[in-house]
Amino acid sequence: MNAAFAALSLVHLRTLDCLLHLKNLSHAAQRLGCSQSALSRQLAHLRQAFDDPLLVRQGRGYVLSERAEQLRAPLQDVLHSLSALPQPAAFDPARCTRRFCLAASDYVAEHMLPLLVAALEREAPGVCLGFRTWQAGDYPLLANGEIDLATTLFDDSPPNLHGRVLGEDRVVCLMHQDHPLAAAERLGQADYLTYGHVRICAGGDKDSFVDRHLRAQGLQRRIALDVPFFTATVQVVASTHYLATLPEHIARQLCLRHPLTWRALDFVEHTQRYWVVWHQRWQGSPEHRWLRERVFALWRQSQFSVQGSSPLSP
Structure with missing residues (x-):
């Protein structure tokens, strides 16, 4: 396991899921609430972690690499399992x-x-x-x-x-x-x-x-x-x-x-x-x-x- 893969966080996984779904850096940055340059840095880290380009430039857009296609379903399963974890109590601003x-x-x-x-x-x-x-x-x-x-x-x-x-x-x-x-x-x-x-x-x-x-x-x-x-x-x-x-x-x-x-x-x-x-x-x-x-x-x-x-x- 390389160091980049070991350092992946839930944020990285959610970013990867968004990128694989949208296949568009600007749209993904908007959805994730970050700048496109910050997202590009995260994508570079993900590419290093998986030793794969993941998103491949084609014309003005991107297509998924073979490895990225293989990751889509397991990644969805992981994120779904994590979302099923017990959530903290609802925040009440009146008591803050x-x-x-x-x-x-x-x-x-x-x-x-x-x-x-x-x-x-x-x-x-x-x-x-x-x-x-x-x-x-x-x-x-x-x-x-x-x-x-x-x-x-x-x-x-x-x-x-x-x-x-x-x-x-x-x-x-x-x-x-x-x-x-x-x-x-x-x-x-x-x-x-x-x-x-x-x-x-x-x-x-x-x-x-x-x-x-x-x-x-x-x-x-x-x-x-x-x-x-x-x-x-x-x-x-x-x-x-x-x-x-x-x-x-x-x-x-x-x-x-x-x-x-x-x-x-x-x-x-x-x-x-x-x-x-x-x-x-x-x-x-x-x-x-x-x-x-x-x-x-x-x-x-x-x-x-x-x-x-x-x-x-x-």
């Missing part, structure tokens, strides 16, 4: 007394926390919440349990994390409604570089793609202010000629409540993906599952979410 820690931006704290706290007061009054601003290097805090759940931006979830995509959005440029650039329909690169910029340095990666694009041309924008808060960014942009680069759905909401406007970028295209992420150690926890499903449902209902502003569909 756990403390959870959430991490996100101050924008999420301002607009989503009131909805979540109100829901918890009704449904799980014994639950307590802590909140901290999410930083790009905070992934170890998910692993050690200091953070239970985070909302952030990235293209693919890192290893050992489970996640659920909340939506997608493009990035735009926020400015004062009387800004000299407000007369343009879209912003060109030269205009974008003419003014100073406010960069929101906390939360997910919102705008480094712009800096990478500019560096490739030997250019850089002037970061006049680095600040971790959306609220401070709004106040500065509303009282200066500085620009801020941020997701369109947030820009739209801010423009409804402040003397601001936004313009699309004409020189670079970038789509961001919003995730709720948690460490795999909590994947099977009934309490944790209930919390993340509640957060996801409230996000979808909120007018401040990415869905509330009709951006790109997930």
Whole structure:
């Protein structure tokens, strides 16, 4: 028995069953709630464990190898037997007394926390919440349990994390409604570089793609202010000629409540993906599952979410 086979877990078996059933990596990733790159890593481990390709590329799709065909029925039997094991008692949120820690931006704290706290007061009054601003290097805090759940931006979830995509959005440029650039329909690169910029340095990666694009041309924008808060960014942009680069759905909401406007970028295209992420150690926890499903449902209902502003569909 090789080491890869000996290290197979129930998660690996369920992943294999899903792959053998769907024969499509993107569809399987969506069903399993993980990124396609994370699923590709699991498939590589399974191929090593069984010493077989399992899924074989044919045209634009996949077909099962002979070994994979042989595995389908026994794998179903194993998973069926495991599903027959006694299940834990049903989780009752009204009796839960756990403390959870959430991490996100101050924008999420301002607009989503009131909805979540109100829901918890009704449904799980014994639950307590802590909140901290999410930083790009905070992934170890998910692993050690200091953070239970985070909302952030990235293209693919890192290893050992489970996640659920909340939506997608493009990035735009926020400015004062009387800004000299407000007369343009879209912003060109030269205009974008003419003014100073406010960069929101906390939360997910919102705008480094712009800096990478500019560096490739030997250019850089002037970061006049680095600040971790959306609220401070709004106040500065509303009282200066500085620009801020941020997701369109947030820009739209801010423009409804402040003397601001936004313009699309004409020189670079970038789509961001919003995730709720948690460490795999909590994947099977009934309490944790209930919390993340509640957060996801409230996000979808909120007018401040990415869905509330009709951006790109997930």
